[in-house]
Amino acid sequence: MSYFEKINKVKYEGSKSTNPMSFKYYNPDEIILGKSMKEHLKFSMAYWHTFTFMGVDPFGKETMERQWDIDNKDPMERAKVRVKVAFEFMEKLGLEYFCFHDADIAPQGETLKESNDNLDVIVDLIEKEMKRTGIKLLWGTANLFSHKRFMHGASTSPNADVFAYAAAQVKKAMEITKRLDGAGYTFWGGREGYETLLNTDMKLEQDNFARLLHMAVDYAKEIGFTGQFYIEPKPKEPTKHQYDFDSATVIAFLRKYNLVDYFKLNIETNHATLSGHTMQHELRVAFDQGLLGSVDANQGDLLLGWDTDQFPTNLYDTILSMYEIIRGGGFTTGGLNFDSKLRRGSYKEDDLFLAHIAGMDTYAAGLRIAAKLWEDKVLEKNLEQRYQSYKDGIGNDIVHRKVGFKELETYILNKKEIDQNDSGRQEYLETIINQYILG
Numbered sequence: 545m546s547y548f549e550k551i552n553k554v555k556y557e558g559s560k561s562t563n564p565m566s567f568k569y570y571n572p573d574e575i576i577l578g579k580s581m582k583e584h585l586k587f588s589m590a591y592w593h594t595f596t597f598m599g600v601d602p603f604g605k606e607t608m609e610r611q612w613d614i615d616n617k618d619p620m621e622r623a624k625v626r627v628k629v630a631f632e633f634m635e636k637l638g639l640e641y642f643c644f645h646d647a648d649i650a651p652q653g654e655t656l657k658e659s660n661d662n663l664d665v666i667v668d669l670i671e672k673e674m675k676r677t678g679i680k681l682l683w684g685t686a687n688l689f690s691h692k693r694f695m696h697g698a699s700t701s702p703n704a705d706v707f708a709y710a711a712a713q714v715k716k717a718m719e720i721t722k723r724l725d726g727a728g729y730t731f732w733g734g735r736e737g738y739e740t741l742l743n744t745d746m747k748l749e750q751d752n753f754a755r756l757l758h759m760a761v762d763y764a765k766e767i768g769f770t771g772q773f774y775i776e777p778k779p780k781e782p783t784k785h786q787y788d789f790d791s792a793t794v795i796a797f798l799r800k801y802n803l804v805d806y807f808k809l810n811i812e813t814n815h816a817t818l819s820g821h822t823m824q825h826e827l828r829v830a831f832d833q834g835l836l837g838s839v840d841a842n843q844g845d846l847l848l849g850w851d852t853d854q855f856p857t858n859l860y861d862t863i864l865s866m867y868e869i870i871r872g873g874g875f876t877t878g879g880l881n882f883d884s885k886l887r888r889g890s891y892k893e894d895d896l897f898l899a900h901i902a903g904m905d906t907y908a909a910g911l912r913i914a915a916k917l918w919e920d921k922v923l924e925k926n927l928e929q930r931y932q933s934y935k936d937g938i939g940n941d942i943v944h945r946k947v948g949f950k951e952l953e954t955y956i957l958n959k960k961e962i963d964q965n966d967s968g969r970q971e972y973l974e975t976i977i978n979q980y981i982l983g
């Protein structure tokens with residue numbers, strides 16, 4: 545049974561097309577910089593936003609119209625039908641990957657055992673659909689933040705039983721991810737943070753967080769899970785202070801707790817801006833330390849102070865993100881996961897397609913422009929020139945630690961004053977990017 549009978553497989557029709565159900569810039573097999581566009585972009589569907597977000601916000605109830613949910617009231621039946629619908633949806637859009645939390649795919653039971661039994665039934669179906677379609681799991685994860693037991697955190701809860709529950713849930717989610725041959729496993733510390741230090745032992749909480757991650761590393765070895773572990777930084781929301789604030793904070797945490805060899809980062813655009821950084825900054829910080837793993841692709845609204853998880857349509861952002869990704873050598877285990885949800889007014893089933901097309905096209909267009917910038921070495925040539933003074937002379941001596949304060953003082957005393965600084969030429973570079981965009 546099909547719920548999208550009227551929708552054909554979405555095809556590339558080029559930028560002149562007026563067909564809303566077509567790609568204008570995403571041509572999956574077109575080769576750019578020696579790789580197909582789909583290999584560069586590795587688009588993934590987020591099961592939670594696409595199949596469980598019903599349009600609820602703090603002021604209003606569900607708005608989404610989903611025929612498959614209306615037709616199937618029993619939670620397990622609904623979960624089964626959703627699997628079929630999800631794979632048909634991904635096939636029609638040419639999305640070759642997906643990501644999920646345990647709680648997205650199957651209803652949670654009264655006990656952990658019941659939840660796990662439900663998961664097993666649904667995972668059987670997912671496995672069949674993956675075999676049928678060739679669609680792959682980019683990463684799996686456990687939802688350790690929605691249920692009320694996690695009100696004070698999961699591994700950072702003051703209640704050790706909650707830690708144990710979280711560990712048991714991660715164990716099962718890792719087993720499922722391994723069974724489905726997932727390329728990765730993500731930890732987003734939904735409530736791993738605090739509201740007030742008046743009641744918080746921050747050191748113990750962070751130590752415990754690291755303990756859970758070490759247990760995951762040990763268990764991966766035990767069951768032979770070889771996928772990549774990721775941590776997804778986010779500065780705030782739901783808690784005021786999230787322990788995984790941004791890329792730099794997460795990397796320092798991984799180093800402190802000797803976890804850096806086992807984890808990479810899954811960086812999300814809207815989380816980057818919430819932390820007061822650009823996505824470009826967050827990607828660069830991770831890449832420079834060899835720790836960029838994957839991307840949660842979306843965008844925020846800079847006028848709102850929370851995570852709006854909008855589908856990415858800002859071309860400038862996708863150009864700069866794709867530029868960083870190309871610069872870093874591209875994805876290996878990771879990809880671009882649309883951790884993006886519809887506005888609650890975009891409630892029709894068609895909107896699910898239109899929003900994904902918008903996101904895929906904006907990233908595809910970003911890739912096209914970033915690839916040209918990279919090929920022409922526009923920014924790289926400028927960098928080369930800007931840092932020229934470190935190539936020889938005193939700069940080269942600094943880089944190779946041949947000089948210390950005394951030698952540098954003597955050097956400057958002989959020189960009297962700095963001859964001149966070169967211009968940063970920021971506006972000029974911004975104009976060049978505009979030229980690349982507009983042709």
Ligand code: XUL
Pocket residue numbers: 645685730732776778812840851883
């Ligand atoms: C929440 C968020 C999550 C993670 C997975 O802001 O981004 O959906 O991506 O738990």
Ligand code: CO
Pocket residue numbers: 732776812840883
């Ligand atoms: Co995310």
